[in-house]
Amino acid sequence: MLFLVAALLLMGVVLGTVAHAPLTVSVAGGVVVAVWLTVFALRERHGRARREG
16 A cells, blocks of 8 residues: 555656656656556456465
């Protein structure tokens, strides 16, 4: 939970920077976040399936 709070605070700082960054940098950052969230979701799904099964 504390990690999520830190991530949200960091996101707030980065969003201020995104307004001044080139579009390619913003898109690259978005892709990195999307991949990170996808990996996280897959790991959570796999972990829950193993515990329940």
